[in-house]
Structure formats: C-alpha cells, structure tokens
Amino acid sequence: MGTNSVSSRHALQLEPEITKSHTDVLSEDALTFLSALVEKFADRVPGLLAERVKRQEKFDNGGLPDFLPETQSIRDGDWTIKGIPQDLQDRRLEITGPPERKMVINALNANVKVFMADFEDSFSPTWDGVLDGQRNLTDAINRTITFTNSQNGKHYQLNEDPAVLICRVRGLHLTEKHVLWQGKPIPGSLFDFALYFYRNHKQLLENGSGPYFYLPKLQAYQEAAWWSDVFSFAEDHAGLERGTIKATVLIETLPAVFEMNEILHALKDNIVALNCGRWDYIFSYIKTFKNHPDRVLPDRQVVTMDKPFLNAYSRLLVKTCHKRGAMAMGGMAAFIPSKDPEKNAWVLDKIKSDKSLEANNGHDGTWVAHPGLADTAKEVFDAALGERINQLDVSRDEDAPITAVELIAPSEGERTEEGMRHNIRVAVQYIEAWISGNGCVPIYGLMEDAATAEISRASIWQWIKHGKALSNDKIVTADFFRQCLEEEMVVLKQELGEEKYNNGRYEQAASMMESLTTSDDLTDFLTLPGYELLD
Structure with a gap:
C-alpha cells in the first residue's frame, strides 16, 4: 500500500490500546486496510442515515411507503445478477448465532448447509467479544479451531465437512466506539467487514469458498450501492x-421491501440472495407506522407468517429474487427444543408448519436458531426440493401483482394484558443479558435476539401512544405500563431466584425498558443506548 494508506493508518485511534492478546487480530496490516476503507467510505454513512430520518418524517406525517416511480425502469428491465458460487447454490438450511468459540464449532458441525456467524442481532459487541469473535472465525477457516469445556473437560473440534461460513456484519446505524477516526467512532459495519475480509479472503478461496457476507438493516438501494463500492474497493x-465477494441482503425493514429489485441491481456483481428477516421486519413495520393508529399490531405471538402483510412480503421476495437469478431465503424459527416430550412435539409441529409455508411459497432455504431443530426443518425442505438443490425454477409468474396495499395491510388479532406482560418480561431479560455481554438468550422456549426484544418494547410504546384498549378493556397508558413493569419485576425475581436476580443487572434493564417504552419519541434501536453501557 502507498504512503497515503500508511499515514491514514495513524489517523486511527484505538481506545483502549491493543493488548498483546489481540495483536494477532489487530495486526498493523489489517489496521492499514481498515483505515483505507474508513478514509474512503465512513463519511458517506451519516448521509445515508440522514436519508432514513427524512423518509421516516414523511411516514410520521401520514405518508405510506410505495414502489419508487423514479426506478421503474430497473423493475421493468431484463437483467440478472452475476451468478452464485457452487458452495452457495444449496442453502436449504442455515443456522445462525454469535461467533463464540463453542458455538462456531457446533454450528459448523450441525446438519445444515450454512452457518451465519453474527456480529449483529444475536451478538452483544463488547470489545473483547468482537476481537475474540474475529479470531474464532479465522481459526475455523484455518480448520484449527478447538474448544475444551473447563468444567467437564468436554472437547469440541470441527468435523471433516463443515457448513459454509457467512459473516453478518453490524448494521450501518452501529458504531465501533473503540476505534476512532478524526475523533469519531467508526462504522461498526466497516470494522467487521475489514477484519473478516482482510484476515480470511485468501484462505477462504483456497478452501474452495469465498468471502461471503450477510448485510443487515438496509432501508434503501443507495445503501446497497455504498456496499457495492466497499466491495469493489476491497476486491x-x-x-x-x-464479484468475488458475495453478499446476502436481509430484507428486514419495511422500506426495503419496496426496493428489492433496486437493491439487487445496485449489488448485482456481488449479491446472491435476499433473506426474509421477519422479526426485524415486524419491528420495522411498527417503527414505520408508529404514528398510524390504524396500523397498530396485535400481540407479538399472533403476528405469524400467515398474516397477509407478511405472506405478501415472502411471496414478493421469492418472485423478485428468482426473476433476477438470486436465491430467496426464508426466515428464522426462533423456537428451541424442549425436554418435555409433549411441549417438544408442539415445537416440532410449529417448525414444520412454518417451514412448509416458506417452502410452498418457493423459498430456497430457511433458518433455525438451534441445532436440535435442524433435522425437522431440513426434512421439510428436502421433501419440497426433491432432486433439486434450490427452487430458482419457481417463478411465481402466475401470481397477481403484489401491491403496496397488501404489503402494508393492517394485521388482525387481539392485544392482551397477558401478551403485554409477557413482552415486558422478555424485553427486560433480553436487555439485561445484552448489557451484560450476551446477545443470544433462550427465554420461555424461544431463542431471543435483539429483533424479538425490539418488537416487545416497540409494540407497547405504540399501544401507549395511541391509547389502545386491551381485550379486557383496560387502556394502555404509561402509568399502567409502569405498574405492570413493577409487578412483572417481582414475577421475574421469583422465576430467576433471588441470587441470580441480585447478581444480574435486572434493575438497570428495567430502568432502560421504562425509558424506551415511555419516551415521547420511539428510540430507533435499543442497542444504541445499550451500547453505551458495554465495555
């Protein structure tokens, strides 16, 4: 690299300074590459985020999302993406989780095609956690990763034929506060991308794979174009x-569903698939329509993929992707296995019906959060695929055009006090785990991540804002919520036990939940105030 790159490296400040234990991750060469990326691309991010705010202001003032008239030619055009590498053509089942050492080994060994190592929604980005996560992925790619449980001596190592690895970087809204550029924290997405790409691209290609990424939280095709520029620079x-770098974009915001063709087009050399990030999508629906009393969602538990607005989203994603030669990935089954046989049978039945809906809609694959559910989910897609490796042949051309009205249709269902109280307990427990450094938490039979906790707190915020009545005729007010929060903290203390409760950060989490839920404005992401509390 030239002298400019070296000098820009010195414009990067690390706080705290690199410890000996992390010099392998934050090598001078890796930091020089990171600084070149930051210098070229970081100053475009605030503008992209500002456009999100401007668009939201239109929705807040009564506007509704719709397809963009100015990009009609892209939607009508006859074009396809560049192509899909061999090892990404069969993605019938993917598992996701944070890049913790034991998790990485178990996920890569699971009966799945792909492991998405997650620096985003199922991850709490403590500085040590971020750096250790990068090392764990490099060790996995180098096939040297092992782990021994210090308590029982159990040893973990990679099987002969591990799953394909994809790295999900942080969203554009998240910063990395431990790395400063001109005195400001750099985009977390650039930090995650730079380290993973620089440290691993050669070995990944040698392994017959490549530098593959999941991109979260995009809201507009201009954000996809930014990523295209980042990828081209790195290549x-x-x-x-x-086109060596390959990306799967999560369609998990309501604005993005109206720009799927444009996102595919902006990234067409590098993109291979879109994914239905359903939980974040539900959260985004609440955020987008926070000022719309006619589009307030019911209990989180009843907002399932058979709801008209979600089913339309799934079908449109399949149709759009397959028309352009891209794969259409289904969403996350957040269930975890139960030790109780009756409850577990219920869980497996739920998985089957959920995954059958996706397979019948034409999705090429789907996600699970737990290896114990891999076989059940895979069986559904095995049956649907038969001899095929994907469903790119399913065009859905006979479908009537899916309209904006369908994609934003209000959702039927009850709002219940029981559902509200359940949401409070889930959100408080998740926030407590996240600010303690754990972003992937089993709670009441579900693997909760930031997206599911976001739905829990944003729903109640919206119910309060619009003074919605519950099924028992109680009106949701800030005071009623505070009373419920206080009472549910007592329930939590009983459920968790005094010792665990007192040793945790539950009071702090409750305070954060109270602030998020009763604020005048809906906070964009709970991870933003949460990040201030992380080391």
Whole structure:
C-alpha cells in the first residue's frame, strides 16, 4: 500500500490500546486496510442515515411507503445478477448465532448447509467479544479451531465437512466506539467487514469458498450501492476479480421491501440472495407506522407468517429474487427444543408448519436458531426440493401483482394484558443479558435476539401512544405500563431466584425498558443506548 494508506493508518485511534492478546487480530496490516476503507467510505454513512430520518418524517406525517416511480425502469428491465458460487447454490438450511468459540464449532458441525456467524442481532459487541469473535472465525477457516469445556473437560473440534461460513456484519446505524477516526467512532459495519475480509479472503478461496457476507438493516438501494463500492474497493485492493465477494441482503425493514429489485441491481456483481428477516421486519413495520393508529399490531405471538402483510412480503421476495437469478431465503424459527416430550412435539409441529409455508411459497432455504431443530426443518425442505438443490425454477409468474396495499395491510388479532406482560418480561431479560455481554438468550422456549426484544418494547410504546384498549378493556397508558413493569419485576425475581436476580443487572434493564417504552419519541434501536453501557 502507498504512503497515503500508511499515514491514514495513524489517523486511527484505538481506545483502549491493543493488548498483546489481540495483536494477532489487530495486526498493523489489517489496521492499514481498515483505515483505507474508513478514509474512503465512513463519511458517506451519516448521509445515508440522514436519508432514513427524512423518509421516516414523511411516514410520521401520514405518508405510506410505495414502489419508487423514479426506478421503474430497473423493475421493468431484463437483467440478472452475476451468478452464485457452487458452495452457495444449496442453502436449504442455515443456522445462525454469535461467533463464540463453542458455538462456531457446533454450528459448523450441525446438519445444515450454512452457518451465519453474527456480529449483529444475536451478538452483544463488547470489545473483547468482537476481537475474540474475529479470531474464532479465522481459526475455523484455518480448520484449527478447538474448544475444551473447563468444567467437564468436554472437547469440541470441527468435523471433516463443515457448513459454509457467512459473516453478518453490524448494521450501518452501529458504531465501533473503540476505534476512532478524526475523533469519531467508526462504522461498526466497516470494522467487521475489514477484519473478516482482510484476515480470511485468501484462505477462504483456497478452501474452495469465498468471502461471503450477510448485510443487515438496509432501508434503501443507495445503501446497497455504498456496499457495492466497499466491495469493489476491497476486491481491487486484494487483486481479486470483481464479484468475488458475495453478499446476502436481509430484507428486514419495511422500506426495503419496496426496493428489492433496486437493491439487487445496485449489488448485482456481488449479491446472491435476499433473506426474509421477519422479526426485524415486524419491528420495522411498527417503527414505520408508529404514528398510524390504524396500523397498530396485535400481540407479538399472533403476528405469524400467515398474516397477509407478511405472506405478501415472502411471496414478493421469492418472485423478485428468482426473476433476477438470486436465491430467496426464508426466515428464522426462533423456537428451541424442549425436554418435555409433549411441549417438544408442539415445537416440532410449529417448525414444520412454518417451514412448509416458506417452502410452498418457493423459498430456497430457511433458518433455525438451534441445532436440535435442524433435522425437522431440513426434512421439510428436502421433501419440497426433491432432486433439486434450490427452487430458482419457481417463478411465481402466475401470481397477481403484489401491491403496496397488501404489503402494508393492517394485521388482525387481539392485544392482551397477558401478551403485554409477557413482552415486558422478555424485553427486560433480553436487555439485561445484552448489557451484560450476551446477545443470544433462550427465554420461555424461544431463542431471543435483539429483533424479538425490539418488537416487545416497540409494540407497547405504540399501544401507549395511541391509547389502545386491551381485550379486557383496560387502556394502555404509561402509568399502567409502569405498574405492570413493577409487578412483572417481582414475577421475574421469583422465576430467576433471588441470587441470580441480585447478581444480574435486572434493575438497570428495567430502568432502560421504562425509558424506551415511555419516551415521547420511539428510540430507533435499543442497542444504541445499550451500547453505551458495554465495555
């Protein structure tokens, strides 16, 4: 690299300074590459985020999302993406989780095709956690990763044929406060991308795979175009053919569902798939329509993929992707296995019906959060696929055009006090875990991540704002919520036990929940105030 790159490296400040234990991760060469990326691309991020705010203001003032008239030619055009590498053509089942050492080994060994190592929604980005996560992924790619449980001596190592690894970087809204550029924290997405790409691209290609990424939380095709520029820069820097980096974009915000063609087009050299990030999508529906009393969602538990607005989203994603030669990934089954046989049978039945809906809609694959559910979910897609490796042949051309009205349709269902109280307990427990450094938490039979906790707190915020009545005719007010919060903290203390409760940060989490839920404005992401509390 030239002298400019070296000098820009010195404009990067690390706080705290690199410890000996992390010099392998934050090597001078990796930091020089990171600084080149930051210098070229970081200053475009605030503008992209400002556009999100401007668009939301239109929705807040009564506007509704719709397809963009100015990009009609892209939607009508006859074009396809560049292509899909061999090892990404069969993605019938993917598992996700944070890049913790034991988790990485178990996930790569699971009966799945892909493991998405997650620096985003199922991860609490403590500085040590971020750096250790990068090391764990490099060790996995180098096939040297092992783990021994210090308590029982159990040893974990990779099987012969591990799943394909994809790295999910942080969203554009998240910063990395331990790395400063001109005195400001850099985008977390650039930090995660730079380290994973720089440290691993050669070995990944040698392994017959490649540098593959999941991109979360995009709201507009201009954000996809930014990523395209980042990828092109990285490929040129490494002397790689354009299109070597491959990305799957999560369609998990309501605005993005109206720009799927445009997102595919902006990234067409690098993109291979879109994914139905259903939990974040529900959260985004609440955020987008926070000022719309006619679009307030019912209890989280009843907002399932058979609801018209969600089913339309799934079908449109399949149709759009397959028309452009891209794969259409289904969403997350957040259930975890139960030791109780009756309850477990219920869980497996739920998985089957959920995954059958996706397979019948034409999705090429789906997600699970727990290896214990892999076989059940995979069986559904095995049956649907037969001899095929994906469903790219399912065009859905006979479908009537899916309209904006369908995609934003109000959702029927009850709002219950029981559902509200359940949401309070879930959100408080998740926030407590997250600010304690754990972003992936089993709670009441579900693997909760930031997206599911976001739905829990944003729903109640919206019920309060619009003074919605519950099924028992009680009106949801800030005071009623505070009373419920206080009472549910007593329930939590009983459920968890005095010792665990007192040793945790539950009071702090409750205070944060109270603030998030009763504020005048809906906070964009709970991870933003939460990040201030992380080391």
